[in-house]
Amino acid sequence: MTAVPGLQELLDNNRRWAKKVEAARPGFFTGLVRQQAPKYFWIGCADSRVPANDLVDLAPGELFVHRNVANVVVHSDLNCLSVMQFATDVLQVAHIIVVGHSRCGGVIAALEDRRVGLADNWIRHVQDVRNRHASWLETVASERRADALCELNVVEQALNVCQTTVVQDAWERGQELAVHGWVYGLQDGLLQDLHMTVSRLDDAGVAYESALAAVRARYSATG
């Protein structure tokens, strides 16, 4: 095999990893070739510090994943919607989890109107969230504002998931499917449930309002 400068280490790591997995669970890979049956669909940030499978300690085949800058769910994003449709209709996942994280670069750029390039147009969706909650955000201590916006963004994007035709059609046909919003703390490695949990369309409004109220309570001036 020709050595790839700078990348050989990754290929060596891969060989060791595959050997270790196969030794621990003989037939693991051949089993995965036949089928995947994940119960969870993770929509997270592309940030390298937030590796989906690692954070929840799930093996290949157990978590279906879509990641983009600042874990945004846009109604016209065919990439995210296609992954969601496959997860929902074909794999029949039981849970869709939107996962944001503290100190998110995309969220900070949105909050501070920081220009980063083409991604500004993408981050614009997070600025819509910022603008929707602008008067409350101004009451939050400046050093906590980015993390507050991160949580608001998760709640809003989870609501967006509920409003997709993919999820609404699944609920319409009686499929068991719940949408959730979580946030990951880079500083402690812990995931928190924001209780934006919706398993039927009628519950979306109430869950949204109570999740927002909880975010506001956590970040209130005295908190």
Ligand SMILES: [Zn+2]
């Ligand atoms: Zn991020």
